[in-house]
Amino acid sequence: MPQGHADFRELERANRRQTKLLVVVFLVLFCALGFGLDILVGALRIVDGRLVGFPFLTIAALIIGSIQALFSYYGGAALVLMSAHARALMPDSPKHQVVLDVVREMALAARMPVPRAYVIADPAPNAFATGRDPAHSVICVTQGLIDEMDREELQGVIGHEMAHIRDYDIRTMMMIAVLVGGVAMLADFVLRWSFYGGFGGRDRSESGEGGGEAGAIIAILVFVLAILAPLFSQLIAMAVSREREYLADASSVEFTRNPRALLRALEHIAQTESPLSNASRGIAHLFIVNPLEGAGESGEGFFDNLLSTHPPLPRRIARLHAILGEPVILPASGAAHS
Amino acid sequence: MGGWVILTVLVLIALYFVFAYNSLVRLRNEVDNSWRQIDVQLKRRHDLIPNLVEAVKGYMQFERDTLTQVVEARSRAIAAPTQGARVEAENQLTAGLGRLLAVMENYPQLKSDQNVLQLQEQLTTTENQLAFARQAYNDVVLQLNTRVETFPTNIVANNFGFKAADYFKAAPEEQALPKVDLSLSAPSAPAQRQ
Numbered sequence: 001m002p003q004g005h006a007d008f009r010e011l012e013r014a015n016r017r018q019t020k021l022l023v024v025v026f027l028v029l030f031c032a033l034g035f036g037l038d039i040l041v042g043a044l045r046i047v048d049g050r051l052v053g054f055p056f057l058t059i060a061a062l063i064i065g066s067i068q069a070l071f072s073y074y075g076g077a078a079l080v081l082m083s084a085h086a087r088a089l090m091p092d093s094p095k096h097q098v099v100l101d102v103v104r105e106m107a108l109a110a111r112m113p114v115p116r117a118y119v120i121a122d123p124a125p126n127a128f129a130t131g132r133d134p135a136h137s138v139i140c141v142t143q144g145l146i147d148e149m150d151r152e153e154l155q156g157v158i159g160h161e162m163a164h165i166r167d168y169d170i171r172t173m174m175m176i177a178v179l180v181g182g183v184a185m186l187a188d189f190v191l192r193w194s195f196y197g198g199f200g201g202r203d204r205s206e207s208g209e210g211g212g213e214a215g216a217i218i219a220i221l222v223f224v225l226a227i228l229a230p231l232f233s234q235l236i237a238m239a240v241s242r243e244r245e246y247l248a249d250a251s252s253v254e255f256t257r258n259p260r261a262l263l264r265a266l267e268h269i270a271q272t273e274s275p276l277s278n279a280s281r282g283i284a285h286l287f288i289v290n291p292l293e294g295a296g297e298s299g300e301g302f303f304d305n306l307l308s309t310h311p312p313l314p315r316r317i318a319r320l321h322a323i324l325g326e327p328v329i330l331p332a333s334g335a336a337h338s
Numbered sequence: 339m340g341g342w343v344i345l346t347v348l349v350l351i352a353l354y355f356v357f358a359y360n361s362l363v364r365l366r367n368e369v370d371n372s373w374r375q376i377d378v379q380l381k382r383r384h385d386l387i388p389n390l391v392e393a394v395k396g397y398m399q400f401e402r403d404t405l406t407q408v409v410e411a412r413s414r415a416i417a418a419p420t421q422g423a424r425v426e427a428e429n430q431l432t433a434g435l436g437r438l439l440a441v442m443e444n445y446p447q448l449k450s451d452q453n454v455l456q457l458q459e460q461l462t463t464t465e466n467q468l469a470f471a472r473q474a475y476n477d478v479v480l481q482l483n484t485r486v487e488t489f490p491t492n493i494v495a496n497n498f499g500f501k502a503a504d505y506f507k508a509a510p511e512e513q514a515l516p517k518v519d520l521s522l523s524a525p526s527a528p529a530q531r532q
Contacts, residue, residue: 094455094456094459097456097459098459098463101459101462101463101466102463104463104467105463105466105467105470106470108375108467108470108471108474109470109473109474110474111368111372111474111477111478255470257473
């Protein structure tokens with residue numbers, strides 16, 4: 001029995017910790033910007049060292065961000081399913097039967113209800129999962145995935161998608177999207193107000209000790225945050241997305257107890273990768289492999305990685321090799337250090 | 339003032355007990371459900387085997403022994419009087435089916451028979467689902483046992499009669515056989531419970 005596969009639990013724990021940390025940092029950033037802005041407009045005041053008042057701009061940003069995220073969520077995945085003419089996967093061929101069986105097998109291993117299976121007629125091998133909770137979930141595969149992968153590889157890929165559903169990754173990324181939208185809204189508001197000179201001239205006599213000076217410092221801090229926050233929020237959101245991808249890889253191993261399943265699938269995809277025709281930016285994170293990149297342009301550069309929804313394929317493959325206790329062979333051209 | 343603190347602490351402890359008790363109940367129910375899943379798969383393969391044997395018999399006259407072993411193990415599993423005998427018969431059936439599915443690879447003419455192919459897939463997925471059902475069972479037993487044995491949930495567990503469950507052990511003869519890569523996860527490592 002391969003001795004390394006107990007390590008997937010360690011990986012899962014580490015990934016979950018990372019995600020929580022990133023989300024906390026994000027919330028702190030959001031609140032700093034939001035409350036700072038509310039203080040400047042007078043919705044919040046510092047009295048006797050405590051915050052008093054109602055942070056209505058922060059709340060408004062949350063609400064608007066939520067509405068935006070809901071639209072892009074329901075629009076996104078449903079739109080892909082519709083626009084790509086995704087159809088329910090039927091057992092009309094032996095291979096299709098195998099795929100349906102593999103979905104059932106992975107659902108058993110994951111102790112989840114069986115998701116509905118859909119197929120898109122796209123030759124690029126890829127798959128995505130969507131759904132607000134395990135009881136209302138869908139796994140969609142491309143025809144390319146069905147044709148190219150054997151049973152073992154299918155288990156790896158579908159296990160990975162099943163993990164996204166089990167770990168509520170769709171919901172997590174929606175929450176992140178809310179914060180990203182909220183930060184964008186707040187930053188926009190700050191910059192508009194300063195443009196119109198809006199922060200001077202307010203009645204500061206109620207703002208307690210410190211008066212105008214504290215107000216000026218806060219104004220500067222908020223302004224700086226407003227400029228940096230949108231970029232930071234994108235970086236954090238992408239970092240969270242990448243952590244969840246690593247987590248889904250580890251969970252796939254948890255389900256199959258066979259690291260080679262996903263490993264072979266990813267190596268196979270790395271050789272045949274081509275951009276998916278129907279993916280949009282908003283739902284890129286739902287796919288198992290970044291659908292917006294072709295094999296030739298999997299940028300290994302530092303900045304490419306920071307803004308990518310998925311970790312670079314070579315690194316994901318290397319982690320799976322590590323679980324198996326095998327030596328890691330990096331591609332010759334890769335500048336990546338693992 | 340001190341009275342309120344004590345009251346709050348007591349309420350918190352009571353809430354914790356409720357939470358711990360509910361989580362133990364949930365886990366125990368999951369264990370029962372996982373066990374039933376195994377049962378479902380076992381029954382399913384009992385139903386599939388006669389059709390498969392019938393379909394391949396004509397092609398595999400030289401594999402009489404293999405076929406007979408499968409058929410007999412199945413009968414023993416269905417008629418087993420005790421749980422122990424049943425588990426043993428099912429393990430032997432798993433071994434026999436593994437051999438049969440492997441041997442079928444040597445008969446390329448089987449691949450042209452649609453009926454056989456369909457049955458083969460059904461049996462393969464049933465064996466896989468059985469392996470995953472056992473794996474799921476062991477996973478959730480691990481969770482339950484950890485809760486039952488670790489402090490402080492063990493206090494709740496002991497007071498309300500929750501006991502550690504037994505893992506589903508692989509039979510020794512199953513592990514000795516050459517691995518046929520059709521059911522894709524090995525039997526889970528047995529944790530010895532006495």
